[in-house]
Amino acid sequence: MNIDQALTLHRECAEQLYDQAEVDAAIAELAARISPRFEEEFPVLLCVMNGGLYMTAQLMRNWEFPMTVDYVHATRYRLATLGRDVLWKAYPQTSLKDRFVIIVDDIYDQGYTLKEVRSWCLKQGARACESVFLIRKQHQRPRADIEADHAALECGDVYVYGSGMDLHSHFRNLSGVYAIPAEKSGR
Numbered sequence: 083m084n085i086d087q088a089l090t091l092h093r094e095c096a097e098q099l100y101d102q103a104e105v106d107a108a109i110a111e112l113a114a115r116i117s118p119r120f121e122e123e124f125p126v127l128l129c130v131m132n133g134g135l136y137m138t139a140q141l142m143r144n145w146e147f148p149m150t151v152d153y154v155h156a157t158r159y160r161l162a163t164l165g166r167d168v169l170w171k172a173y174p175q176t177s178l179k180d181r182f183v184i185i186v187d188d189i190y191d192q193g194y195t196l197k198e199v200r201s202w203c204l205k206q207g208a209r210a211c212e213s214v215f216l217i218r219k220q221h222q223r224p225r226a227d228i229e230a231d232h233a234a235l236e237c238g239d240v241y242v243y244g245s246g247m248d249l250h251s252h253f254r255n256l257s258g259v260y261a262i263p264a265e266k267s268g269r
Contacts, residue, residue: 083250092253095262099237102257105245108234109137109216113144116232119212121147123182126208128174129153130199133188136246136254137216137234141186149184152176154202158195168198179207188246190215190233193226200228216245217259240264 083091100108127149129138134153142151155171183203185196190213200211212231221239241264243249244256253260 083252085252088249088252091262091266092249092260095266096260097262098258099242099261100235100245100259105216105235105257105259106140109140110144112214112232112234113141116214117145117147120145120149120182120184124148124150125182125184126150126152126174126176126178128183128185128199128203130185130187130195131155131172132254133246133248134186137188137214138186141214150176150181154199156195156199168195173202177206178203180209183208183211185211185213186215187213188216189242190218190230191221192223193228193230196230197226197228216247217242235259237261241266 127138127141129135129151131153138151152174153172154174156168157171158168185199185203187196190196196213200213203211215230215233217235217237218230218233219237219239223239237259240261241249242259242261243253244258244260246254247259248254
């Protein structure tokens with residue numbers, strides 16, 4: 083989908099689920115609620131690129147305790163909207179041995195990427211792993227046998243973008259969260 087098609091889809095079909103104030107408030111509330119779990123751990127904040135970049139930055143703004151920040155680039159979408167096999171593009175440079183790892187991503191959908199990243203972290207010797215997501219999607223489709231530990235927001239089974247999530251590689255920069263019907267998304 084090119085930018086003109088994405089722009090048309092955004093203008094004609096999008097519904098704003100959460101505005102910037104709602105997104106910011108939900109992240110701040112989540113960060114405050116779960117920070118006691120992490121503040122004494124000197125955790126590794128592990129951003130799952132590219133979607134987790136926004137949420138990772140927002141958590142960093144809200145947390146004042148010491149942490150190491152790194153990233154992993156693992157994706158199952160590969161510019162599509164469905165996929166199950168995870169493709170690894172980059173691994174963290176920080177040693178995870180005996181560290182508490184916080185995996186941060188944009189959306190918990192079916193859990194396949196989370197399962198793969200968490201498994202890899204534990205194989206690297208991480209003492210513990212928890213996951214933090216901007217959005218947890220509610221649906222009846224099959225999921226991996228892993229759940230999100232923490233999520234700031236919830237949504238139904240629609241295609242969502244903005245606040246780090248993309249619409250066919252566009253609009254990650256929008257400050258709110260938008261939805262388009264699944265049948266319009268190309269999914």
